[in-house]
Amino acid sequence: MKQCRIAITTKCNMTCSYCCMKQDKILNSFKKIQKLEQLPELNQYVSFAVTGGEPLLPCVEGRLFALLTALKQQQKPIYLYTNGLNLTPPLAADIGKYVDGINIGLHKIDIDLMYKLIRIHKEILPIRVLVWEKLCPPYIEELCNEHGIALRKWKMDDCDIENEDRVLWED
Numbered sequence: 001m002k003q004c005r006i007a008i009t010t011k012c013n014m015t016c017s018y019c020c021m022k023q024d025k026i027l028n029s030f031k032k033i034q035k036l037e038q039l040p041e042l043n044q045y046v047s048f049a050v051t052g053g054e055p056l057l058p059c060v061e062g063r064l065f066a067l068l069t070a071l072k073q074q075q076k077p078i079y080l081y082t083n084g085l086n087l088t089p090p091l092a093a094d095i096g097k098y099v100d101g102i103n104i105g106l107h108k109i110d111i112d113l114m115y116k117l118i119r120i121h122k123e124i125l126p127i128r129v130l131v132w133e134k135l136c137p138p139y140i141e142e143l144c145n146e147h148g149i150a151l152r153k154w155k156m157d158d159c160d161i162e163n164e165d166r167v168l169w170e171d
């Protein structure tokens, strides 16, 4: 059984040089769709990863919640992948009605962002922090340990996860 990774945009509010979606091999592995009805049969998957680009851009908010509503009906785990910059406590609370957790791709290493994420983790829903191994300063690790946040350091090879189908929903 596979997971389904669904990107709802390739746009982002960051420009990381190492972005997975800048690798032709990865980008070309996504099946392109233009509307919700073109999603593959959802009941064949064990879990769903909702991602981008950055899925919390205001321009795709309607698409995000339409997708989460459709996925929720499957009663399977749903995880959101975001860089966290646009994540606010109220938005996290709304998203938390649908997802089982939020994975923060911590591409902006910033103490204020970390404190916001810690608050969301403690008060609203669990987050996991994903940091490129070459970018992870010790204080991020210390804060995650102190506040019970799972931390995973990833490598470039991790862009190409096995055993998943990939869909890109874009206009």
Ligand code: SF4
Binding pocket: 012, 013, 014, 015, 016, 018, 019, 020, 021, 052, 053, 054, 083, 105, 107
């Ligand atoms: S924040 Fe994520 S999606 Fe955006 S450019 Fe960086 S790696 Fe790519």
